[in-house]
Amino acid sequence: MLNALFNYQYMQSAFIASILAGIVCGIMGIIIIEKKLVMMSGGIAHTAYGGVGLGYMLGIEPVFGAILFSTVASLSVGYIKRKGTAKSDVIIGMFWSLGMALGILFITLTPGYPPNISTYLFGNILSIPRFYIKIMGVLTLLILLVTVVFYNHWKVYLFDDEFAYIVGIKTAFLEYVLMIMIALTVVVLIRVVGIILVLALLTAPSATAALLTNNLKNRMILSSVLVVLFCLTGLWISYNINLAPGSVIVIMSVGLYFIVYAVKYILKSGSVGKWSLRKS
Amino acid sequence: MANPLVEVKDLTVYYGNTKALSNVNLEVEEGEYLGIIGPNGGGKTTLLKCIAGLLKYKTGTIRIRDRENTKIGYVPQFTNLDKSFPITLEEVVLSGMINPKLKPFYRYTQKEKDRAYELLEKVGISNLAKRQISELSGGEFQKMLIARALAQEPKLLLLDEPTASVDAKSRSQIYKLLGMLNEEMTIILVTHDLMAISSEVRSLACLNNTLVYHGEPEMNDTILTQMYGCPVDLIAHGIPHRVLRHHHNGAQEGGEEKC
Numbered sequence: 001m002l003n004a005l006f007n008y009q010y011m012q013s014a015f016i017a018s019i020l021a022g023i024v025c026g027i028m029g030i031i032i033i034e035k036k037l038v039m040m041s042g043g044i045a046h047t048a049y050g051g052v053g054l055g056y057m058l059g060i061e062p063v064f065g066a067i068l069f070s071t072v073a074s075l076s077v078g079y080i081k082r083k084g085t086a087k088s089d090v091i092i093g094m095f096w097s098l099g100m101a102l103g104i105l106f107i108t109l110t111p112g113y114p115p116n117i118s119t120y121l122f123g124n125i126l127s128i129p130r131f132y133i134k135i136m137g138v139l140t141l142l143i144l145l146v147t148v149v150f151y152n153h154w155k156v157y158l159f160d161d162e163f164a165y166i167v168g169i170k171t172a173f174l175e176y177v178l179m180i181m182i183a184l185t186v187v188v189l190i191r192v193v194g195i196i197l198v199l200a201l202l203t204a205p206s207a208t209a210a211l212l213t214n215n216l217k218n219r220m221i222l223s224s225v226l227v228v229l230f231c232l233t234g235l236w237i238s239y240n241i242n243l244a245p246g247s248v249i250v251i252m253s254v255g256l257y258f259i260v261y262a263v264k265y266i267l268k269s270g271s272v273g274k275w276s277l278r279k280s
Numbered sequence: 281m282a283n284p285l286v287e288v289k290d291l292t293v294y295y296g297n298t299k300a301l302s303n304v305n306l307e308v309e310e311g312e313y314l315g316i317i318g319p320n321g322g323g324k325t326t327l328l329k330c331i332a333g334l335l336k337y338k339t340g341t342i343r344i345r346d347r348e349n350t351k352i353g354y355v356p357q358f359t360n361l362d363k364s365f366p367i368t369l370e371e372v373v374l375s376g377m378i379n380p381k382l383k384p385f386y387r388y389t390q391k392e393k394d395r396a397y398e399l400l401e402k403v404g405i406s407n408l409a410k411r412q413i414s415e416l417s418g419g420e421f422q423k424m425l426i427a428r429a430l431a432q433e434p435k436l437l438l439l440d441e442p443t444a445s446v447d448a449k450s451r452s453q454i455y456k457l458l459g460m461l462n463e464e465m466t467i468i469l470v471t472h473d474l475m476a477i478s479s480e481v482r483s484l485a486c487l488n489n490t491l492v493y494h495g496e497p498e499m500n501d502t503i504l505t506q507m508y509g510c511p512v513d514l515i516a517h518g519i520p521h522r523v524l525r526h527h528h529n530g531a532q533e534g535g536e537e538k539c
Binding site for chain 2: 034148149150152158159160162164167169170173210213216
């Protein structure tokens, strides 16, 4: 595989994509879990499908449609949530299926032979075009910068947004920025694991990291490293035995979470057992 | 009260179609220590959030004297916070001093860190400064939230159920601390805990969607019945302020609510 990495452009792209996905998932996964925005992220990912369809229908690059749809969806959900006039999970549910419905509609209206949309639905890390890698790079850099530059403010906001508001931080602004970041995250990950599998990559590595460290920065770094490892291993497996890479990546991520969870549980109950033995 | 610190006038708040507060009028003087009690869903938290500026309301006014220079410290109900959030005590207290302007690469200064330590000392948990909040007990968590509010250098301190899920020892420590803080600032305390009335609280307000009573920290059956909608036994023993003037047979320790 190393040989291929040096010789084939698609392997280099896949390698870069793994690292970019790792950075984005590490940061945003932790934030999404802490702010309980998992379902919202799922909704936004699926809404992006409408944008992909629109792109195909109009003959423009589908990624721009995806950026447009996911950003509009995340800002709308954020706005409705703030206003508190409707339950946000209901709205998320509607956006979720509306996006998919629009995508299907647009694709049936696309002139000519129907496009292969499975790379968007399930992703394929081995077939990401150079152009898309560049967009991923720009979006990742943007997300990384916004997080690192305002790290301490994010931390206050994430822990207690009401208090952040009271001390005078513009929480509404931060919230909308966060919504846009989630939308961009989805776009970065779509070609890696696909719309349907995005949620796993956003939740499993971050949740695993949360089991292992109690420091916010370390959690972000650890979950980034995990995602990069999963993506590269997935890449290696699918390169050698021709399995769907997105599915391999997701199965490993979720699998490791359960293994860590189980080990932690056994260690914990083991020590409790010993203690009670001594006590009796 | 010629010029109260907080003046709530005809405040009515709706959540959708439910009226949470109805026509509340309340004045809080500077230096006062007001306890607000009332049943669940009686609008206590709503009133506090309105005063803190966290909730928007359409009817009525809330005026805070010299608002520009009056910082409000806020201690929220800790059940609403994520106790497993990866953050240390020190960082939580520092957040009360953060510059709200979104400055790039903002870092806390050593001076601020020293102050955070002093505040933790003041509430009695400075030995835990570097601990993760997930390792704290209920009482320690509450004390940390109080220290965070103090970091704002407030003139007015608002507390929402600061003794919920707190053991008896910490509870009395918290009341003692609040009594001490009251020498420097005005305090409004929202609570379920009828013990609070018998602590240092100087005046009492009873809230059940509307203000039932506001005055001396002493209660009688009429107010209680009005507030809880049923007769309630309130019996206090060996405590400086008695909750009830006369009490019935079958006395029990502390305040008991039987509905």
